[in-house]
Amino acid sequence: MKEYNPKEIEPKWQERWEDAKLHVAKTGDANEKFYSLETFPYPSAAGLHVGHPEGYTAEDINARYQRMNGKNVLYCMGWDAFGLPTENYAIKVGKNPKEVALDNIANFKRQLQMFGFSYDWDRELNTSDPSYYKWTQWLFLQLYKNDLAYRKHAPVNWCESCKTVLAREQVIEGACERCKNNVAQKPMEQWFFRITNYADELLDGIEGLDWIDATKEGQKNWIGKSIGAELEFAIKDDNGKIKVFTTRPDTLFGATYMVLAPEHELVDQLKDQISNWDEIENYRNEASNKTEMERVHLDKEKTGVELKGMVAINPANNKEIPVWIADYVMVSYGTGAIMAVPAHDRRDFDFAQYYNLPIKEVIALPDDSSINIKQITRGSGIGNWVGHPIEYQVSDKKTDMILGWKYDNIGQTCHTLLGTIKNSGEFDGMKVEEAKEKIIQWLEKEKIGKAATTYRLRDWLVSRQRYWGAPIPIIWCEKCGDVPVPEKDLPVLLPDDVDFNPTGEPPLASSKEFQNVDCPKCGGSARRDYETMDTFVDSSWYFLRYCSPNEESAPFNKEDVAYWLPADLYVIGAEHIALHLLYARFFCKAFADLKLVDIREPFQKIRHQGMIMGEDNQKMSKSRGNVVNPDEVIEKYGADTMRMYEMFMGPLADSKPWSTDSMKGISRFLEKIWKMQKKVFVVIPAKAGIQDYQKVLHQTIKKVTEDIQAMHHNTAISQMMILSNALHKVENIAKEDWEMILKILHPFAPHITEELWHVDHDSFIMTESWPEYDEKLAAEDEIELVVQINGKVRERHQVPADASEKDLEKIAMEGKKVSALLEGKEIVKVIVVKGKLVNIVVR
RNA sequence: GCCCGGGUGGCGGAAUCGGUAUACGCGGCAGACUUAAAAUCUGCUGGUCGGAAGAUCGUGCGGGUUCAAGUCCCGCCCCGGGUACCA
Numbered sequence: 001m002k003e004y005n006p007k008e009i010e011p012k013w014q015e016r017w018e019d020a021k022l023h024v025a026k027t028g029d030a031n032e033k034f035y036s037l038e039t040f041p042y043p044s045a046a047g048l049h050v051g052h053p054e055g056y057t058a059e060d061i062n063a064r065y066q067r068m069n070g071k072n073v074l075y076c077m078g079w080d081a082f083g084l085p086t087e088n089y090a091i092k093v094g095k096n097p098k099e100v101a102l103d104n105i106a107n108f109k110r111q112l113q114m115f116g117f118s119y120d121w122d123r124e125l126n127t128s129d130p131s132y133y134k135w136t137q138w139l140f141l142q143l144y145k146n147d148l149a150y151r152k153h154a155p156v157n158w159c160e161s162c163k164t165v166l167a168r169e170q171v172i173e174g175a176c177e178r179c180k181n182n183v184a185q186k187p188m189e190q191w192f193f194r195i196t197n198y199a200d201e202l203l204d205g206i207e208g209l210d211w212i213d214a215t216k217e218g219q220k221n222w223i224g225k226s227i228g229a230e231l232e233f234a235i236k237d238d239n240g241k242i243k244v245f246t247t248r249p250d251t252l253f254g255a256t257y258m259v260l261a262p263e264h265e266l267v268d269q270l271k272d273q274i275s276n277w278d279e280i281e282n283y284r285n286e287a288s289n290k291t292e293m294e295r296v297h298l299d300k301e302k303t304g305v306e307l308k309g310m311v312a313i314n315p316a317n318n319k320e321i322p323v324w325i326a327d328y329v330m331v332s333y334g335t336g337a338i339m340a341v342p343a344h345d346r347r348d349f350d351f352a353q354y355y356n357l358p359i360k361e362v363i364a365l366p367d368d369s370s371i372n373i374k375q376i377t378r379g380s381g382i383g384n385w386v387g388h389p390i391e392y393q394v395s396d397k398k399t400d401m402i403l404g405w406k407y408d409n410i411g412q413t414c415h416t417l418l419g420t421i422k423n424s425g426e427f428d429g430m431k432v433e434e435a436k437e438k439i440i441q442w443l444e445k446e447k448i449g450k451a452a453t454t455y456r457l458r459d460w461l462v463s464r465q466r467y468w469g470a471p472i473p474i475i476w477c478e479k480c481g482d483v484p485v486p487e488k489d490l491p492v493l494l495p496d497d498v499d500f501n502p503t504g505e506p507p508l509a510s511s512k513e514f515q516n517v518d519c520p521k522c523g524g525s526a527r528r529d530y531e532t533m534d535t536f537v538d539s540s541w542y543f544l545r546y547c548s549p550n551e552e553s554a555p556f557n558k559e560d561v562a563y564w565l566p567a568d569l570y571v572i573g574a575e576h577i578a579l580h581l582l583y584a585r586f587f588c589k590a591f592a593d594l595k596l597v598d599i600r601e602p603f604q605k606i607r608h609q610g611m612i613m614g615e616d617n618q619k620m621s622k623s624r625g626n627v628v629n630p631d632e633v634i635e636k637y638g639a640d641t642m643r644m645y646e647m648f649m650g651p652l653a654d655s656k657p658w659s660t661d662s663m664k665g666i667s668r669f670l671e672k673i674w675k676m677q678k679k680v681f682v683v684i685p686a687k688a689g690i691q692d693y694q695k696v697l698h699q700t701i702k703k704v705t706e707d708i709q710a711m712h713h714n715t716a717i718s719q720m721m722i723l724s725n726a727l728h729k730v731e732n733i734a735k736e737d738w739e740m741i742l743k744i745l746h747p748f749a750p751h752i753t754e755e756l757w758h759v760d761h762d763s764f765i766m767t768e769s770w771p772e773y774d775e776k777l778a779a780e781d782e783i784e785l786v787v788q789i790n791g792k793v794r795e796r797h798q799v800p801a802d803a804s805e806k807d808l809e810k811i812a813m814e815g816k817k818v819s820a821l822l823e824g825k826e827i828v829k830v831i832v833v834k835g836k837l838v839n840i841v842v843r
Numbered sequence: 844g845c846c847c848g849g850g851u852g853g854c855g856g857a858a859u860c861g862g863u864a865u866a867c868g869c870g871g872c873a874g875a876c877u878u879a880a881a882a883u884c885u886g887c888u889g890g891u892c893g894g895a896a897g898a899u900c901g902u903g904c905g906g907g908u909u910c911a912a913g914u915c916c917c918g919c920c921c922c923g924g925g926u927a928c929c930a
Contacts, residue, residue: 222926226930245930248930326928330928334929337930345930350928455929578925651856718857719866796863837911
């Protein structure tokens with residue numbers, strides 16, 4: 001028999017599988033469908049990272065397993081090829097981004113193919129190909145025509161280094177996600193998608209999905225729904241009103257001042273009233289010069305300036321209160337203005353302390369001396385100033401605070417009643433929740449406010465001032481305004497005669513050919529929108545295109561989508577929770593409303609892959625020099641070993657350090673499997689019984705089947721190693737057992753199992769059906785009985801698995817060691833756990 | 844600050860309806876084979892004490908519940924990830 005040589009057998013089978021079209025999915029097939037959705041990679045110049053094949057192998061194991069269970073599997077690969085890094089790299093090496101992207105794709109494809117992933121390559125797609133981005137543009141137009149895409153002049157996040165605007169989601173701690181440079185606010189005319197129309201549905205839809213809780217929570221937090229009230233404060237001696245949003249209308253009586261965001265439009269409108277305009281202007285300039293990072297960052301002192309000459313009136317008690325501007329209030333959230341309740345809000349409290357503004361308490365604890373106030377302090381922020389607790393625990397029951405009582409020694413277990421707080425007029429004595437409701441009713445009656453909901457989620461800013469993306473299919477005509485490009489003229493192709501170097505002007509503006517165009521409406525001269533779309537637009541619908549990749553009259557075929565979606569499994573990195581999932585779900589819902597698809601949730605089941613760290617347990621990076629190159633690993637060990645090693649490292653979702661040395665374990669295992677072939681007999685020679693390994697074989701089939709379904713690949717592999725250790729000890733293996741062994745190993749190590757299968761089969765192993773285990777053979781007939789005295793293990797016996805509790809107790813008590821230890825002791829109690837142990841409690 | 848994970852041998856990790864802690868693998872030690880090395884095979888491998896039998900401690904720390912706790916409860920510490928003047 002030949003040596004195990006992965007370099008020879010792996011490319012051979014990859015080619016033969018492809019020739020046989022073994023992985024082609026058939027839309028409408030009578031077999032049950034299974035859509036195994038893979039994160040399509042961004043093909044970087046650096047090539048494949050060892051992290052990529054982790055999630056991909058997990059998906060491939062699943063895809064192969066599902067096929068062997070008779071499912072019609074859709075499993076594809078594509079390229080998320082537009083994007084800034086490619087453009088920047090192209091500028092650096094003096095090439096066209098298109099060229100760079102194609103090179104990168106070719107390299108990625110070569111690398112991925114080495115792993116033997118069972119993709120249906122006939123459905124391969126590339127977002128930067130005109131045949132794809134034509135439809136990205138078409139979808140943009142559908143959203144535009146249905147008022148889900150719009151243009152707006154607004155302050156946006158601008159990255160000076162990347163020379164483009166960014167979506168809110170791409171700003172991390174005030175810095176650009178890509179280049180980590182500070183992001184500034186800049187007012188610009190930009191395109192947005194109305195994702196906020198779907199905020200509630202995006203929130204509610206999460207419940208029915210098979211996602212882990214952390215992912216669901218991430219989505220919910222990102223949407224950030226806040227329920228409260230919107231109300232107006234009158235401005236003294238003026239018709240103007242200041243509109244605020246609050247989640248705590250119950251604290252209205254405690255509002256002792258107001259704060260506007262520095263950019264708030266009211267400030268300009270009331271310029272004439274304001275006596276300290278120079279000071280205001282100064283502050284506004286300072287604020288606008290601060291980067292988002294400086295402004296948002298951490299525990300810095302709050303600053304602000306009072307708008308002198310301008311006074312607001314608290315509608316609850318008609319008290320005159322001052323109005324300030326301060327950059328701790330964001331123009332983009334709520335109404336850009338707040339009523340400040342320093343007694344019950346940490347930020348307002350800090351500000352009021354600093355500028356000596358009045359603090360008025362309106363909420364205190366209930367009159368209930370049984371409360372341990374210590375319990376309240378944690379998480380409620382009650383502290384020394386009166387924080388803003390809403391609820392706390394009393395006797396395991398959540399109870400509301402009421403408007404009414406005040407204690408000292410907050411934060412201590414002991415506390416004494418200081419008196420009552422009666423600052424809320426007719427609402428005194430109510431619990432918080434009741435007060436919220438009643439005050440909103442009062443606001444509605446007075447016509448100065450109403451219940452309102454605010455979201456953290458913003459509309460999705462999709463225009464970018466760079467080249468390597470899908471051009472926005474809009475023509476700007478002086479006479480007609482925005483005119484959509486007629487659908488027959490799609491795609492709007494990216495021009496080649498452009499200056500790629502970022503100057504602040506979008507590169508497309510430098511192309512004469514691209515810019516000058518006739519208005520489709522009036523025929524007059526017009527110019528194209530010279531911006532491109534965020535690459536997240538491309539990646540938010542690729543899973544639909546896989547269903548009908550060659551459709552020429554539409555982005556996807558509705559029936560095909562109805563057959564395949566939702567995806568039955570989607571393995572993605574946890575870092576995509578906020579952006580990709582949110583956008584893709586929004587697209588799906590919007591498309592459903594446009595009657596393009598019939599489903600509203602695209603991803604039924606999502607699981608995550610963790611990060612593979614360097615051998616030093618640090619993130620792999622060039623600068624640390626701890627990057628592992630998959631080409632070299634495959635060269636040394638082969639794809640099957642690498643696939644199995646990545647699955648054996650630990651739970652899929654955990655981050656875990658790479659160890660090339662540890663790969664030896666897998667390599668030895670596969671060598672053993674290879675050599676085992678010579679023990680296989682059609683007719684077992686009489687001398688050696690097969691019963692020596694059958695129990696563990698059937699236990700292994702059971703465990704591997706369960707573990708694949710639960711995606712516990714590491715323990716499935718452990719169990720197969722236990723089986724191989726058992727087989728190592730026997731002389732002969734029956735042919736039908738050997739076939740089952742190859743089948744269960746196949747999803748993990750497809751090449752070696754295909755090679756060994758073909759020793760005496762002509763079929764492909766994946767077309768065979770998944771083996772069933774025999775429950776009787778897998779069952780243990782003997783177990784080890786553990787005998788404990790006072791919980792400590794003292795003796796062990798081999799006993800029949802079905803021994804009764806009585807028998808177990810008898811065996812335990814009669815044990816040589818145990819009976820000696822029991823000498824002279826009083827037996828208090830005997831606990832028998834059938835099939836496991838006996839614990840004797842003595843005194 | 845808030846939200847989510849997670850702390851188990853020298854290392855990656857098993858075991859969570861409470862029931863033998865450390866499966867499987869790496870590494871290490873000893874032996875076999877070999878002129879030798881590699882590869883392979885066999886055995887051992889949590890700490891401490893002990894020649895051994897065995898005893899005893901042991902899943903981040905401190906308490907608790909239980910016949911029995913890595914697992915449940917309370918209070919902390921540390922690490923990783925996400926997120927933030929969100930009113």
